[in-house]
Amino acid sequence: MRLSSLEITQAVQAVRHSVQDQVVPSGYSIDSRTLQPGECFIAIRGKNFDGHQFIPEVLSKGASLVIAHSNDGLDAAWPVIFVEDTLIALQRLATHVRKKWGKKVVGITGSTGKTTTKEITSFFLGARFQVFKSMGNFNNDYGLPLSILRLQEQEEVAVLELGMSAAGEISRLSKIAQPDMGVVTNVNPVHLEFFQSIQGIARAKRELIENLPSNGVAILNNDDPRVRRFGNFFSGQVLTYGVRTAAGYRVSAIRFKGLNGSEFRLDYKGSGYLFGLPLIGIHNVYNCLPAIVVAHRLGLGFEVIDQRIKQLKPSAGRGEVLHFAGFSVINDSYNSNPVALETMIQFLKRVPGHKRKILVGGEMRELGPRSPEFHRSCGNLAAKVKLDFILGVGGQACHLVEAARARGYDGNHALFFENATTAGEWLSDHVRAGDLILVKGSRGVKTELVIEALRQDHSLTKTS
The missing domain is CATH 3.40.1390.10 (MurE/MurF, N-terminal domain)
Incomplete structure (x- = not known):
């Protein structure tokens, strides 16, 4: 502006x-x-x-x-x-711009999925409105104000991501963004380096709901018991979504289509609506649900929303499917945390039609003193579902590999690498036709270098 x-x-x-x-x-x-x-x-x-x-x-x-x-x-x-x-x-300047602009703001936070939810929400709303969205993951004390300063007068709705690494940060960002609608995707064990407990994380995420105006709307994941309770701290309208529990917007059936996404039925006020989602995994069903609620609350019909869902494409490093000559890679290298990694391990196991399943799991950071425990849990799951190879990359990922070896994997099938470059070199030499590879890790580990190694040595035929 x-x-x-x-x-x-x-x-x-x-x-x-x-x-x-x-x-x-x-x-x-x-x-x-x-x-x-x-x-x-x-x-x-x-x-x-x-x-x-x-x-x-x-x-x-x-x-x-x-x-x-x-x-x-x-x-x-x-x-x-x-x-x-x-x-x-x-921050004062951004607050001034937001007030002067004076239109609808949707604020989104959560331990996982908030950036993808922001992107999907913005895309849905684009069917009717001129939409502004915060840049990338510009969601902190510096990034959010800089995003707001890019608002233009002709834009009708703003979709903003609010992140945090300390208590009070979301409250501060909410006072700048002044959201009319607040979405909380989930509360998971991330940023434990900065919090003593997951309860502390929940209280920090709740600050978004506490800062909504009385005529605002809270949109909450009813499957997450901590998020569900946020409604008790808000006197305005609360809209809920879920898969496992009763909710205002509830998914009652999901049919997974492997690397081609999924189809799901959404129940709302006694009627059912079918959607085809090209993004992979149940986590993207969860990312899609609050976007549906926001869009529907702002007047978009389910038919229009379904048309937009069919056009969704993954962002770089967030569930991209890369098809090489003879094998496929799930590029989820943008970031990682224990819940997200375990969800993707389960997804990797379920995908049919591949001879071998390979996990490249980069270190998950900001987990505090429980970091070894979280990495071991992921390694145990990878071994339990019998992935063919389990590769750990960097730092604490050694515990992921140790857990797999404790469950019977030998050193040729559970391997630890100090960095992503050496992991990529090994994988590029050992990949075979029919393999399906999941690559995931925290930003600082740069697991995207594993994929770059594969690109250098093998032909990429298709991206989806």
């Missing part, structure tokens, strides 16, 4: 400034490397960097305006708005 420097000065509660009132930045950036001419540069001071060091650089690149909280080494003639804290200024 285009704002004048005068409006920006007022919104961020500037302590002083040296800029003309009529300057209108073309955008906003906190990264000197990606800043474009005409944008406003907000000099964030973080743990490992200080944006104030790059002010001369961004001005030489054509920045129209700078927001800073220190004038050390700055020329008095430079176009600078001074504030007490630049992060707070970024």
Whole structure:
């Protein structure tokens, strides 16, 4: 949204400034490397960097305006708005833009599935509305405000992802985004490095619902007992969805179609509706359900929603199916956690028509002191369902491999690799026609390098 420097000065509660009132930045950036001419540069001071060091650089690149909280080494003639804290200024500016824009906001959080749910929700709503969605997984104290600053006046609905790594963060983000509808996908053991218990994670996720307006709508996964209880903390309308338990929007039957997705029946107010979902796994049925609820609540009919569902495609590294000459790979390398990995192991086992099943499981991070236990649990499951090869990649994934070996796997079938590059080299040498391979791991492990090794040595024939 285009704002004048005068409006920006007022919104961020500037302590002083040296800029003309009529300057209108073309955008906003906190990264000197990606800043474009005409944008406003907000000099964030973080743990490992200080944006104030790059002010001369961004001005030489054509920045129209700078927001800073220190004038050390700055020329008095430079176009600078001074504030007490630049992060707070970024958040105040985003809050101002959201209020000025003034339309419907859907906020989405959860331990898993929130980014995919955001993408699906945005796609469904695009059938009727001009939709804004937060960029990638820009869902924290920096990313969410930067996303909101990209809002345009003509857009009618915003779908925003809210993440967290500490208590209070979602509450803070909710006050910036001011959602009218709040979706909570689930509460699972992720970010345990920052929380003492899963109950603490649940309380932090609940902050989204607690910050909804009284005339807002909470959309809750009724299959998750912790999320189900969030409705007790909200006086407005609560809409529920589920597969295993009674819910306002309930899936009563699912027919899995392997790598081609699934079909499911959704029951709503005594009627049943059939949907064909091209995304793989029951977890994507769960990702799809809150998007259906949001779209239906905002006036889209089930027939229109079904048309949109049929057009869904996976995002990069989030359940992509790659068909090579003779074998197939499920590229789920974008991220991982214990619940998501166990779900994909079960899915891998169920897919028919393949001679061998191979797991490449990268380390799952931010699990705290229980990390070895979670990795062993996944290794036990992989061995229990009798996958043919179990490969662990990096750090704590050694416990995944140890668990498989404790259940009888030898060193030729349960292997640990220090990094994804060596795992990819081994796999590329040992893959055979008829194999189905699952690749999954936390971002920092870079398990996508396993797939790059396969691409280098084998012909990719199709992506779905």
